[in-house]
Amino acid sequence: QKEVEQNSGPLSVPEGAIASLNCTYSDRGSQSFFWYRQYSGKSPELIMFIYSNGDKEDGRFTAQLNKASQYVSLLIRDSQPSDSATYLCAAPPRGMNRDDKIIFGKGTRLHILP
Amino acid sequence: DTGVSQDPRHKITKRGQNVTFRCDPISEHNRLYWYRQTLGQGPEFLTYFQNEAQLEKSRLLSDRFSAERPKGSFSTLEIQRTEQGDSAMYLCASSGTSEQETQYFGPGTRLLVL
Numbered sequence: 001q002k003e004v005e006q007n008s009g010p011l012s013v014p015e016g017a018i019a020s021l022n023c024t025y026s027d028r029g030s031q032s033f034f035w036y037r038q039y040s041g042k043s044p045e046l047i048m049f050i051y052s053n054g055d056k057e058d059g060r061f062t063a064q065l066n067k068a069s070q071y072v073s074l075l076i077r078d079s080q081p082s083d084s085a086t087y088l089c090a091a092p093p094r095g096m097n098r099d100d101k102i103i104f105g106k107g108t109r110l111h112i113l114p
Numbered sequence: 115d116t117g118v119s120q121d122p123r124h125k126i127t128k129r130g131q132n133v134t135f136r137c138d139p140i141s142e143h144n145r146l147y148w149y150r151q152t153l154g155q156g157p158e159f160l161t162y163f164q165n166e167a168q169l170e171k172s173r174l175l176s177d178r179f180s181a182e183r184p185k186g187s188f189s190t191l192e193i194q195r196t197e198q199g200d201s202a203m204y205l206c207a208s209s210g211t212s213e214q215e216t217q218y219f220g221p222g223t224r225l226l227v228l
Contacts, residue, residue: 008154034216043205043219044157045116088156092215101170102147102217104156 023089118220139208
């Protein structure tokens with residue numbers, strides 16, 4: 001049973017600081033990961049995708065993947081109040097097998113303090 | 115707007131009634147997924163389609179739930195004899211079938227069973 005684990009939070013970060021969100025996974029075969037942002041009452045929206053070890057940067061967001069340690073993280077620089085949301089880590093299917101489906105963590109609630 | 119639409123956006127029903135939800139995926143996507151999400155939890159996989167074929171159905175899904183995708187385009191999710199525990203957000207997502215596929219979510223249908 002593949003699992004994706006996240007701390008549910010809430011994680012409170014002062015405005016302008018760096019928010020660090022972490023996710024661990026159980027399936028060593030997982031090759032790639034998504035980070036989704038979900039505002040209260042809304043559906044998830046994709047913000048980052050990473051499949052290589054190391055860092056991937058997109059604007060204020062940096063995703064970090066460490067396959068040896070089986071964790072993936074999301075850093076948000078210069079945090080803004082609009083970043084307050086739940087962040088979901090997800091491991092997508094690895095192929096077209098019947099058992100392959102995206103696995104979501106429960107999400108971490110992030111609260112940016114003005 | 116991701117290009118995935120769902121209808122209705124909200125549904126209130128009495129226990130025991132049947133409800134049907136519709137999802138229109140991004141037109142070139144051949145995979146379509148249904149999820150259920152309750153407060154404080156990540157999306158819970160229900161079922162998915164590759165074109166018109168239903169490839170997997172979660173064991174958590176009771177026989178009261180059925181989904182169809184008759185022409186490989188839009189999909190419907192029906193819940194028969196609704197129960198209060200069915201109250202949740204029902205999310206639809208679509209993707210292509212490339213190795214690193216991204217799922218794009220619709221706005222969801224919020225169901226409240228009284």
